[in-house]
Amino acid sequence: MTRYQADGNTSYGNSIQINGPVHGNVGLATDLQPSFFKTSNYESYKNINPERVPETCVWFLEHPTFQKWKASSGDDLLWLSADPGCGKSVLSQALIDEKLVGAESVTLCYFFFKDNDEQNNTAKALCALLHQLFWAHEGLLQKHIASAVKKCGQALKNNFEELWQIFISAATNPSAGGVICILDALDECQESDRNVLIAHLERFYSRSVDKSKRGSKLKFLVTSRPYNEIERGFSRLIQSIPTIRLAREEESEKISHEIGIVIEAKVKDIAEKRGLREDVRSSLQRRLCEIPNRTYLWLHLTLDQVEKAIGKTQKKLFNIIDTLPRTVEEAYEKILARCVQEEARRVLHIIVASQRPLTLSEIDVALEIELDSTCYEDLDSEGAGDRKGYIRESCGLFIIVVDSRVYLIHQTAREFLVRKKNEMSAPQGWRHSVDLQEAHRVLSMKCIIYLLFRELQEYRVPTDADAPSSDMRSEVQAYSKEHAFLDYSAKHWISHVQEAHVDSPDWVYKTAKLCDIGDGSSCAWFRIYSSLYYLRHSPDRSKRPALYWAVMFGLINETKYLLKSDLDSVVQGGYFQNTLQAAAENRDRGKELVTLLLEHRGDRFKITEELVRAAALNDECGREIMALLLEQRAGRFEISAGLVAKIARFFDQRVMALLLEQRGDEVKITEEVVRAAAGNGIYGREVMALLLEQRGDEVKITEEVVRRAAGNDKYGREVMALLLEQRGDEIKITKEVVRAAAENWHSRKEVMALLLEQQADRFEISAGLVAEIARSFDQKAMTLLLEQRGDEVKITEEVVRAAAGNDKIWERSNGASP
Template sequence: MNFANISAGPGATQIIQVKAEDLQPSFFKTSNYLSYKNINPERVPGTCVWFLDHPTFLKWRNSSGDDLLWLSADPGCGKSVLSRALVDEKLLGTESVTICHFFFKDNDEQNNATAALCALLHQLFCTHDDLLQKHIVSSVKKCEHALKNDFEELWQVFTSAATDQAAGDVICVLDALDECRQSDRDKLITYLERFYRRSVDKSNRGSKLKFLVTSRPYNEIERGFSRLTRNIPTVRLAGEDESEKISQEIAIVIEAKVRDIAEKRKLKDNVRLSLQKRLCEIPNRTYLWLHLTLDEVEKARGKTGKKLLDVINKPPRTVEEAYEKILGRCEEEDARKLLQIIVAAQRPLTLSEIDVALEIGLESTCYRDLDLEGDGDRKEWIRESCGLFVSIVDSRVFLIHQTAREFLVRKNNETSEPQRWKHSVDLQKARRMLSEICIIHLLFREFQEYRVPADSGEPYFLGRTSAVREYAEKHAFLDYSANYWITHVQEAHIDSPTWVSKTTRLCDIGDGSSCAWFSIYSMSTYFRHRYSDQPRQSVLYWAAVFGLTYETRNLLNNGLASNEQLGSFGNALQAAAENTDRGKELVALFVERRGDEVKITEKVVQAAAGNEDSGKEVMALLLEQRGNTLDRRRDC
């Protein structure tokens, strides 16, 4: 039985029929969710007891029906370490319980609700593969590959499969909900709240689906859960009210970590005990603060009690002071460029991607121009440049904690002078820098000569897809720059003629079939363009499709007509009217710059009507323009 018609991409000559029996759980493997869990350290034995023994947690864990628990706690108090322990050590129930998890992170890969639901589905179907065809076939037939980005449909599939009696008991851990982007977070909270309220009224079906959500105690999250917490107080466990117990557990960690350091450095017992005593005397401790402070002890010179105590007798009073101290030892120029790239990146970059990005300069024209270090040496370079502030897990580069990003990035409209490091990164400038790196990279000579034939032994689309992926893997940073240069250009608001001319060149892709970056971009989940033997299109058309306002303005100013080769998806104006992110801005440019030359066809109006985000505003502009045109004709 066939269940889906999968679009074959640019220039494709056939539609691929996918058989239901070929569908695998890997369909939902859209992120490296396991790595984000494993970024967090394992708990020290004897810790997290404040939570595991808490009556609210025990009541939630032992309840016989569907249930929800929201754990809130301040930054650096060990929420994510706890979440990892709950998953890895299976502390949420018996061996038969299926535990699924997702750790949100403030980047494009891990900050959205659809990625979370895909990860939960991947884990659920890997454990219960018999449920896959039963619960997914109709949804994939309806949505095709767009299912991976359809929150409502994913939620329906997940709750249907997870509440199937064959799934048994299912528990989902959603960590750091505060790092989910706000629109998705609000939607997820709404659906969680709705799920819980409905489950209260249902009879016990013999199995249960439970959610455990952790976050910072933000007001907007509290408001989202307010209907539940107001009527059912046990839905929330406020870790910020358990600071004394958490502090006691931090003392256990101090003892264990100081013992480890003493063994590594062969410290005498009296020195070890002195260090332990001094650290326990410091008030307002958090796990993150302790981690940063102990790093100072490990790197300190000398082994005597006096020398080591000197290190912590003036310890950083806050995490921010610890960050300043760590970065104060760094090579500033190298560290700043690296940190700007990490902060601006839409997803964590790999070592090889960081290597290329750091070496690209204004004069770079090909890979041979780059003085690449290689993964091993670049890893050492990063450690020397930024110390503990940056961590590397599975060859991917991260800031040590979400608070590290908040420490670095200058807030909007902030008037105070930044310290040497605190709030020293202007996000707009960082985005501009990374956008320029991406643009230069995509204009490399290697990519201008790109040709990828399909494997003659495979169907056209499958052969082309595998060839494109292989090509991207051979060219470090290409997957990133191809998928994100448009986002960076939009965010950076680059309007200088030099750079607009470069980005306009990147829009000159014809039908896209022989363009390296577009071949990669069109396979990603970020692009939903409708293709079927698409003819060659104008540069203006593609600028409008990609939502590039400065490039569109430049092309219109240079006298290019909007009604060039139309194709099945319409002309450039139609593409502008259909653009969900910047439709109003783009159509306004056509109206302002070309006036009477703009032909408002039925297809253009239909495109605007189908624009769910800015369609009303686009329609208003079009109707106003049509009215002005008719008035001028009457005057004549």
């Protein structure tokens, strides 16, 4: 999945921000409803799982660690790790549906992760949690989201950092009472999102603020496979948070007993359905219980074979049991071996590559699209009902259909099918037989052919001049519902093309044709695509060339094709500059795209502040892009204080060193540049050290520079230490500096302790400054101030009032680091 960011808005997926504000109109805070956060069918994700058999999951429910977590009266975190097929998701569903985690008054929120675009990102998860929280406590809604909606609009739904702050703030509000969040299958969340979520959970639960002062009761229960990277993420908490590990060597006896209970219940059901004698039922149950290394998933897969077996005698059934697969992978192989191979592969290629679960109607259309299809009349669709039967006949138990959506039976089924890189598939078997790139090629071609259907190409969305934006959105939504495969194709064809790496001229021509959408306003697929990310086309309504869109979408082969075939139209009207800026913003393929553009038209552009800003917002490869531009095109930089400041603010010392080396005689180190370096949240110390070393005579340490260093969220202490070491005699600590440090939630205490220990004599003592310290810092900071400058400190009424309100400040900082 690709992530793009522009104009301060971050979006996940193949999303874009095109030099304009967010799409749609969020009204005043008074118009907001909990449904604002209903961005997924999270209820359906839970209900995919079967209900637990009575008397199972007891090993967990009675576990002392779970009981301790359940009884905890404050914030708490529980991490359950277990191998695949051990029933984690069934347990999570039972905890929710049967309300087994706490008192009736507790607000229970949940999200089930899955390895698809609808369920594998943390923004969707947080939106689901917020929807459930605000549905239960609607009074919290206006208070906690108004400012964020005003700031981000609809793009808030994709902004993890803002969503996290809203959730922590609302869930720890005293009026929320107890809040419990269950996050199932965290291992199936995409890795980058997962790491960020774990870091925020770790930060929330490890902060040093005394929990008893906060009064909040926010608990998380997280389940996952026992992956090393997840354990490393929780490593700093591993000693202080309760951790349950479901491993056979630790819980084998209890798990075996509970699987025995399930076998008894299922065999009884089979016996009743088939009319088996009691002695046959008893013998069948006993023989199944003798099979070693059983899991719930294995049991589900194998009992189906017993139920469908021919014969009712003990001997016939025992023969069936003797041939049952002993592992889940053997069970998968047997299920698919009974299928019609060609039909099963057609279906499974589509399901494995799909970015979200397809509906029956969508897969019905997809299966009928052929290379020569040009319109709806060419499709021989069966309809959702008949297609459901076809899928079951084609794939057996390997596929399940829930709420008209088609799923693989388990995540392990996908792992069983998909071939690992550079691995040969098993001879005449299904294990690792699906090449994922080939599956993406199949689905990308179906999406492209569909979007080029005559009917879809002829349809035009009404423009703003024809109808209000709300009417246009409604019309596009209605049109999409009438055309089953349109929503999926529009939103995901780009990712399939990227993953398929198809470079055939015929197909590159077709995909390049899809990029020829002008300003995007009247293109149905683009309006659907952009609505997913709450974005809109530029208010500049002029037509954009196909190359611009190919670059925006990160399509390498299409960019090459268009550069070779249509150069003249590309460079007209400054669009090459815009196209280069779009390339600089692309996180996954930005460097490759910029390189292509420089090779073909490197003489047609200038490096402006806007281009530098685009690269700055690219936190994946922005530094590499800037280094590339400086190494190859340093002479085309438009040197200005603003451009130099942006480099100092967003890039590392290597980029700044290249700029000074290539154009140093034109670079002026103004106060704006020094302020920017002091506020650089990642490389501030290194950039400031470089400036002091190479251009120290130009570096002026003003109050604003010190304030920026004190407020540097992540590296404020390091930047401040450098300034104190090299230019301490120029630093004065004013009320504004103290306030900046107070607002620095990540390193506030470290910055203030450093200033008081090394620079106490340079504090400008005033009632306002003392009050700010009393209001915003702990007793250590005040003690240091009194020790160093106590004879000048006056404890005024303002100071006493500030100290009295200090606990409230800490309560509001629940989501931040100490």
